[in-house]
Amino acid sequence: MDSTTIYYLIAALLILVGLLGTVLPVLPGIPLMFAGMLLAAWAGSFQAIGAPALIVLAMLTLVSVAVDFWATAHGARRVGASRMAMWGAAIGTLVGLLFGLPGLLFGPFIGALAGELAHHRSLHPHRVGHATKVGAGTWVGLLLGTALKLALAFAMLGLFALAWWL
Template sequence: MDMTVWLYVLAGALIVIGLLGTFLPALPGMPLIFGGMLLAAWVGDFQIIGGWVLLVLGLMSLFALGIDFLASTLGVKKVGASNKAAIGAALGTIAGLPFAIPGLLIGPFVGAVAGELIHRQAYDRANVGEAAKIGLVTWLAMAIGAALKLAVAFTMLGIFALAIWL
């Protein structure tokens, strides 16, 4: 098989893995998507996918990274969550992976609550209630961020596809 075909397959794999990374914290989704698109453009000698399209796709990728940062940081900090709650949410997401959708829905919440309780080092009723509130807001912030990143990722795919077909 020709090396060009393998490079296109690699580009496609980067894009697919990047799409998974839009909601899995262990994968840098948007950079992988953009990297796959950039690789495909390079393999085609930038004849089909040109500089302007890549510039737009790159800016969209940076925008999506900003969305992710703002959604998680502002959402979590607004309710006074600790860094341990944010780390717990990320670890909870990873721990939830083997349990598919239920794990991805429950894992970040449980991780954020556990992280906040560890931070507070007191497990009375008031702290558990506050940790649960923080867990919910952390989960919502992650879900909103993932949904927005996914929307940007599919918009990028649409622009990429249009550039190929037009």
């Protein structure tokens, strides 16, 4: 197996892992995809994928990073989340990874809820209701961010394939 084939295999692996990373928050999904696409372009001596396509792919990568931060913060901010709730959502997401799909779905919500309750240090029914609202808002923000990142990931794959075959 020659070195070019190895580079293409590594590039394909980076793209696949990156695609998984768009839904698994612990992986930098779209940046990994871009790294794989850049490696594939380099392995092909930039003949199939040139500078214009790479610039657009790089811009989409930067947009995805901004979307990731914006969607989570926007969802949490809209419902008045504390900084502890946002940390709780991040920790809940990481812990949730250990429990598969149910953990990914409920981990951020439970983490944000726990963080908000810890912030207020009170189990008063009003505080619990607010914390639940914060957990749900943070979860919706994460879900929105994931949907937007998936859309960007598939747009990047389409652009890459189009540039490769044209």
